[in-house]
Amino acid sequence: xxxxxxxxxxxxxxxxxxxxxxxxxxxxxxxxxxxxxxxxxxxxxxxxxxxxxxxxxxxxxxxxxxxxxxxxxxxxxxxxxxxxxxxxxxxxxxxxxxxxxxxxxxxxxxxxxxxxxxxxxxxxxxxxxxxxxxxxxxxxxxxxxxxxxxxxxxxxxxxxxxxxxxxxxxxxxxxxxxxxxxxxxxxxxxxxxxxxxxxxxxxxxxxxxxxxxxxxxxxxxxxxxxxxx
Numbered sequence: 001x002x003x004x005x006x007x008x009x010x011x012x013x014x015x016x017x018x019x020x021x022x023x024x025x026x027x028x029x030x031x032x033x034x035x036x037x038x039x040x041x042x043x044x045x046x047x048x049x050x051x052x053x054x055x056x057x058x059x060x061x062x063x064x065x066x067x068x069x070x071x072x073x074x075x076x077x078x079x080x081x082x083x084x085x086x087x088x089x090x091x092x093x094x095x096x097x098x099x100x101x102x103x104x105x106x107x108x109x110x111x112x113x114x115x116x117x118x119x120x121x122x123x124x125x126x127x128x129x130x131x132x133x134x135x136x137x138x139x140x141x142x143x144x145x146x147x148x149x150x151x152x153x154x155x156x157x158x159x160x161x162x163x164x165x166x167x168x169x170x171x172x173x174x175x176x177x178x179x180x181x182x183x184x185x186x187x188x189x190x191x192x193x194x195x196x197x198x199x200x201x202x203x204x205x206x207x208x209x210x211x212x213x214x215x216x217x218x219x220x221x222x223x224x225x226x227x228x229x
Contacts, residue, residue, distance in 0.1 A: 008043060009138070012131050016041045019127050020112050025120070027064075027113045034065045042113070044069045044106030048141050052228050053105040054078060055155070056148045057203070058120060059113045069106055071097065077204035077212075078148070081219040086229070104228075105140045107132065109155045119151050122158075129158045130189040137186075137194050144226050145196050146219070149203030156184050156198060178202065178218055181225075199226060 031038035062072035083091040147153040157165035202211035
């Protein structure tokens with residue numbers, strides 16, 4: 001990614017701002033602290049021809065400060081692993097982290113910070129789902145998606161037929177879910193569908209004690225298997 005986010009289509013940004021105005025748990029205090037517009041969606045996006053999307057849950061405090069997604073503690077784990085995969089050494093500094101992965105597509109289930117960093121409710125995710133789905137379909141031509149955590153993976157079942165949701169649940173229960181992929185069809189707002197190859201990983205939060213230390217090696221294996229150089 002570059003130091004600034006890719007521009008949102010005007011109609012989608014307008015719709016997101018309208019939805020955000022009604023969010024009860026929007027962390028307006030953190031936006032005020034950093035002098036940021038609380039209605040401005042924090043998106044990264046990327047090139048239409050990107051071969052991989054990184055799909056997370058929602059932005060945190062650092063993302064509000066910088067105005068980009070995936071730059072906080074969890075995001076730095078992603079960016080650090082990506083840098084090591086590509087350069088064979090540790091990420092040197094924060095500035096470099098803002099440019100690594102500029103050829104990938106970055107997106108969240110809801111592009112706003114919730115209070116207490118608690119996941120947005122299903123009702124909120126449902127409200128934003130058509131807008132995020134439109135970005136995945138209209139702004140990006142790829143199909144390979146690394147999902148970070150349970151919330152991001154099961155987002156692909158929101159508003160979808162029961163068979164799709166059941167298949168997602170069955171895959172998530174597999175012991176090898178972080179080492180293999182799941183193909184799903186996402187029904188889009190215009191009535192069409194788009195195929196996605198989901199490569200789930202655990203959420204990279206430091207609070208995720210079970211997987212936090214293993215995350216870099218898991219991501220490296222994913223990048224190699226998906227042929228991301």
